[in-house]
Amino acid sequence: MRRVLLIGATSAIAQEVGRLYAARQSHLYLVGRTAEKLEAVAADCRVRGAVIVGVSVWDARWWEKATELIEQARQALGMLEVVLIAHGNLPRQDELWHAPQQMVEQFHVNATSVIALLSALVPVMEQQRRGVIGVISSVAGERGRAQMAVYGAGKAAVTAFCAGVRGYLHPFGVRVITIKPGYVDTPMTAHLPKNFLFASPQRVARRIYQALEKGYPDILYVPWWWRFIMAGVRLIPEPLFKRIRI
């Protein structure tokens, strides 16, 4: 049994992680944007063995209210043993180039909200002196690309902030895992053409679950070979990189 807080619980990856925890009769607190979907996920986890201690409808644009959310979850669960921050949005970048306001809003959804949540978690975790936080960032955060400019920027911010929080919480015995999935076959990527790089959410979730349970590695690439792909991508000199459309 584990006490697990899932933020973005209706995302395909978080759902699968929730199922893995449900199979061992964990207590779950689910946070998502749509009440209807959240209810479907809660029912699924319940049948699979979980105890749903709470469900919150929460939108990443309400990031000022992150502290209340974390406090609610902490009270319902009694303690935050495992936290997974899995929400995010992949906008169609080409529609954003001439919509500066929406561009910034997308950054808030992917980055500011995560920073707000982590900041709200820090005092709680510091006091608990145990627990693990998984944050789903992305390989897209490693290098800015025209196709994913604001998404990549958001994920880069998340990756960097996670590293900071990891360092701060390390002496308190709290683990922070930056999860960097590649392409995953989920609703978020439904509009992208599928190719051999896509992994199933089940596979990604199993890896995340293992990492959360073990508390390492600090930076998790899923599938593992993305580490090497991104190492290669980082080596491409910018004068060349700006000319290629990937």
Next chain:
Amino acid sequence: MRRHEYLSWGRYPRQRPSAVWYLWWRSERLPPTPPGMTLLPRGYGRSYGDCCLNEGGILVDATGLNRWIEFNAEEGVLRCEAGISLADILTVILPRGYFLPVTPGTKWVSLGGALANDVHGKNHHRVGSFGCFVRAFELLRSTGERYVCTPTQHGELFRATIGGLGLTGLITWVELQLRSVETAWMRVEVVPFGHVRDFFRLSQESDREWEYTVAWIDVTAGGRQLGRGVFWRGNHARCEEAPPYPPREPRRMNVPCDAPSWLLNPWSARWLNRFYYWLQKRRSGVAVVPYDRFFYPLDAVSRWNRLYGRRGFVQYQCVLPPTTAEDALEEMVERIARTSVTALLGVVKRFGEVPSPGILSFPRPGTTLAVDFAIEGERTWRLLDELDGVVRRAGGALYPAKDARMSPEMFAISFPRWRTFCAYCDPNFSSSFWRRVTAGLL
């Protein structure tokens, strides 16, 4: 299988959809259908032929609908979204003392797919087909309407959708009656037999005492050993018969890529059949085995369909009425054994009298034969046409879920009520199979 390949299990014909639409939530709507386009719901693509293909149309991938909705542990009734796999269902229900009322030979099929093909299992002679245990389901039509169908509410739509090959709309969730079991183990007896005629004798004497019966026959052996094989009969093991712990998760092998097409040829098929017969003969007797090994032996090798290579394969499955079954089955096996084709995995089973609920349901009283054939051009097609002739004379029928080649006439003979079914089809739904078997008839 890679999800985005969207071929059928036999990987023949190699037809692609023009688009794939993903469904992730049961509250979502279907995609709008442009004029001239059609939709077809799609699960895990375990149908052998083309009834899960929609060439040039839109496949609606429903494997995202894989959630549980409710499980009533007192009555053993589940309600799940239609894209959940039977494997997934088993992991939840087995520890609570329940099992699927009817299960096909693989557990990697979707719940909706099992309903839409009205699948049968080794216990058909006792309990009937999968559709007999469906209590209710919700059907989403291309107009956006939703119907909750039960045997009494929208009864005709209920009977059209069971075995309806996904053509009446998209099934969003299913309510199914389960059966209770004491353990996850099976008590199984293996009985080798020397001639196809012995199968009928064994079936007769076993069907009353054994809940699950099925036979494998060597379709490459001729002469005095024509249709020699192995008869399996099993019951769910009771507590005192089984080990006190659940079976371990079986290890799975994987076929990582296409085997070269020459690997399975008439010669190697003959030897494989021979070897398998020898192996099973040594195993004859009673044993208690994990349920996986009894129900899903082929699931031990994932993607085994790649062994046939790029050319793919077809499975030929027919049912022969009780009065003509003995002679017709012998004639079919003889014709297969005489021809130089790559034939593997002949499976025979006697169906019982329980009527199937669907208008287009395949299971009906008689004996069913299923054989896998590698696609080797003309000689394969010629043999299958000959077999069609035997089935037709015997008054039998072919199984759409396995088919990639039956003629419109053969379909009409197999399913005399197909015109009644047409009235319940969703006008925006179609499949490669449906267009093929209704060509020139609609």
